[in-house]
Amino acid sequence: MHCKKCKDHGSLTIRKEHVYCVNCFMINVNHKFRACIGKNKILSSNEKVLVCLTGGQSSTVLLDLIYNGLLQDSHKKLRIIPFFLHLTGFGEKETDHKVAELVINQCKSYEFNVYIVNISKFYFQKSNTLPNINNLSETNTEEDLKTNLKNILNKVTPTSSNDIEMKIKHDTFRRVAKECQCNFIFTAETTTTLAVNLLSNLAIGRGSQVEYDIGFSDNRDEIKILRPIKDITEEELHHYIQIKNLPHISVDKIQENSLQSVIKKFVWDLQENFPATVSTVCKTADKIGAIEKSDKRCQFCKSSLASNNEKLTAMEATNFSRTVSNFHPGQNLNETRPIESTNEYDSSMFPFINKYFCYCCSRNYLELGNQNSNLFKDEK
Ligand SMILES: [Zn+2]
Ligand SMILES: [Zn+2]
Structure with missing residues (x-):
């Protein structure tokens, strides 16, 4: 050898x-x-x-x-x-x-x-x-x-x-x-x-x-x-x-x-x-890189957040099907969940997504529960 x-x-x-x-x-x-x-x-x-x-x-x-x-x-x-x-x-x-x-x-x-x-x-x-x-x-x-x-x-x-x-x-x-x-x-x-x-x-x-x-x-x-x-x-x-x-x-x-x-x-x-x-x-x-980067950053992991895209993402599709399955006859579809939360508590399936958090951090936020999640919000 x-x-x-x-x-x-x-x-x-x-x-x-x-x-x-x-x-x-x-x-x-x-x-x-x-x-x-x-x-x-x-x-x-x-x-x-x-x-x-x-x-x-x-x-x-x-x-x-x-x-x-x-x-x-x-x-x-x-x-x-x-x-x-x-x-x-x-x-x-x-x-x-x-x-x-x-x-x-x-x-x-x-x-x-x-x-x-x-x-x-x-x-x-x-x-x-x-x-x-x-x-x-x-x-x-x-x-x-x-x-x-x-x-x-x-x-x-x-x-x-x-x-x-x-x-x-x-x-x-x-x-x-x-x-x-x-x-x-x-x-x-x-x-x-x-x-x-x-x-x-x-x-x-x-x-x-x-x-x-x-x-x-x-x-x-x-x-x-x-x-x-x-x-x-x-x-x-x-x-x-x-x-x-x-x-x-x-x-x-x-x-x-x-x-x-x-x-x-x-x-x-x-x-x-x-x-x-x-x-x-x-x-x-x-060799992998993001196609487009926006200046908006996730508050937790600092990654750039997805900008509004015309194509439906998997996340949006999931959210949509959830909305539809919670829908009762006679109810206005828009009433099931506000598209944009006005207060600082977002109870949707992907809270604050693309507003404060990226997809994964939004999921983490949800899992941590409202009380602990506050620890993760940036005060800047
Ligand atoms: Zn040698
Ligand atoms: Zn993130």
Whole structure:
């Protein structure tokens, strides 16, 4: 077995066919990371970037790749000024603490500082005060419990819960980035995660947002989310972690019994038996874009809202058939449901759709119930 690059003895087999020696493998992974940033030409020199860490495999590798990049000299140097963030407030307090401590230690080993931010404080309570660096601040006030993300998400189906959590996280990333004066955010999705996200997006009604959710750059907002390790697979991550013996934890935020968890299982099986398929899925997604974009944005996920179109959409067809089936003889069809709600409570099947929310966020809003949904309305 010879390394396909240097013809030396190879010890790693990627995708069941490509043999590498450890050295060439590491060079290749570093190259994928740098090439992804380089070819997209989005970052100018010494750009401030907020790097979001979870302590999981992909986040751990991203951190190491950034450190390596900053160490390089002259023209090979990665020219960014990184700020690091880790969000807490997702699970049990104890687990939360354990993970946060690991992330602090990971950062310390590279002499980086990290902000540990509680998602309830920043998202629901609209705090914009950054905590002290490397500090696990206590959060257990009445207000924290009331706005505990887990308690709120318990009320919805696992599929919606996964979706809402992801959107809340992204919004919090942007809020923190703003406080750090970063115009860019790095997140650590791999090819494999993005394939799962792509198929999930299609399944839950976020098909028109694939471009933002799966591509290199999510430019829904002025603060852009970039995915610099999107060309690296879970298999490569796994080898990277083993070779460098990097401490990490296994974090899986996808809730069981959801569309996303079923799709994840499907993609992982696919990767096992047909390894090339997963990257093909993502490459196809890279080419998908919305036909028309309006300036009106969804208040929750910031995607552009559909403008009025002459063609009947599936959503409108569903709404129409619902109206018709609720229709009693002798009743004026327009009485069943006002077309445009005049007050701020919309009880239709797709509340505030295309007014405040996109299709999927409107469904989430409905599922959360009126009381909790208020938490999601932007006060801007
Ligand atoms: Zn080699
Ligand atoms: Zn939305």
